[in-house]
Amino acid sequence: MLEPSQITKIQKTITEEDVVLSSVFNVLGDKNRFRILKILIQHGELCVSDLAAVLDVSISSASQHLRILEMSGLVIGERMGQMMCYKPLIKNPKVKAIINLM
Numbered sequence: 001m002l003e004p005s006q007i008t009k010i011q012k013t014i015t016e017e018d019v020v021l022s023s024v025f026n027v028l029g030d031k032n033r034f035r036i037l038k039i040l041i042q043h044g045e046l047c048v049s050d051l052a053a054v055l056d057v058s059i060s061s062a063s064q065h066l067r068i069l070e071m072s073g074l075v076i077g078e079r080m081g082q083m084m085c086y087k088p089l090i091k092n093p094k095v096k097a098i099i100n101l102m
Contacts, residue, residue, distance in 0.1 A: 017097075024094050027072045032057060033065045037074055037088065041099060045087035047080070074098075 002010075028034045036051055046054075052062035066086050069075045074095055075086045089095050 017093075020094060021097055024072065024074070024098065027068060027074070028098070030065065032061070033069055036062070036065055037069060037095075037098065038102065040075060040086060040088040041090075041095070041102070045078075045085050047083045047085040049083065051086075 028037065032055055035055060039051065039054060040046060048063050048066060049059055051066070052059045055062065063084070066075060066077065066084075070077055070086070072094075073089065073092055075088050077084050077086045079085075090099075
């Protein structure tokens with residue numbers, strides 16, 4: 001059993017970055033969101049319809065996953081005519097951490 005001083009010492013090792021990363025892992029817990037982010041990191045900017053075709057999911061499903069990734073600050077969307085395209089926010093510390101883990 002740990003002593004109070006040991007517990008305090010361990011608690012001090014938990015950083016704010018750990019808390020942030022845990023929320024990112026929660027978002028990436030869905031296999032399609034993880035795959036979308038991985039594809040975007042590897043291939044750069046892609047449109048929703050292209051991602052849907054690659055993953056063999058509906059455009060609506062891909063769009064919903066991308067919306068969640070965008071709200072999490074992992075990707076950014078840009079309208080190109082009637083198409084919506086997304087790219088990873090490579091400079092975001094969360095994305096950098098994910099890249100390091102891949």
